[in-house]
Amino acid sequence: MNAKKVTEELQRKYPNKNIIKNDPNNPTEIICEIDPTSDHPDYDKAIAVIDYSIPHYHLKSTEEYIVLSGELLVTVDGKEYSIAEGKNLIIKPGQHHTAKGNETWVECISKPGWTPEDHIIIK
Secondary structure, eight states: OOHHHHHHHHHHHSTTOEEEESSSSSOSEEEEEEEOGGGOTTOEEEEEEEEEOOOEEESSOEEEEEEEESOEEEEETTEEEEEOTTOEEEEOTTOOEEEEEEEEEEEEEEESOOOGGGEEEOO
């Protein structure tokens, strides 16, 4: 992933929004909080640019992934889904999931809103 290019594009498209890299030195996922939970706990919306997301699940949140550009391979509870541009996938609480792309841009909507306590990494 060209983290510098992706970060600059996110900053240009979404000025003054918080940008998070899953690994500051070698990110495989960069997230831009468009409409964060801190503004309203019922939901949040983010743009994720994904090469690879770390396997995880959520205790409470339902997530919707909408592919904005590229293609995303999402594994949910061991089953693979290929999500094309313009298509979406719903991930329910408790479902183990990860995603692979190639600088794939994804709109992520969480209900209720994403919190660190609800994001459980699978080791």
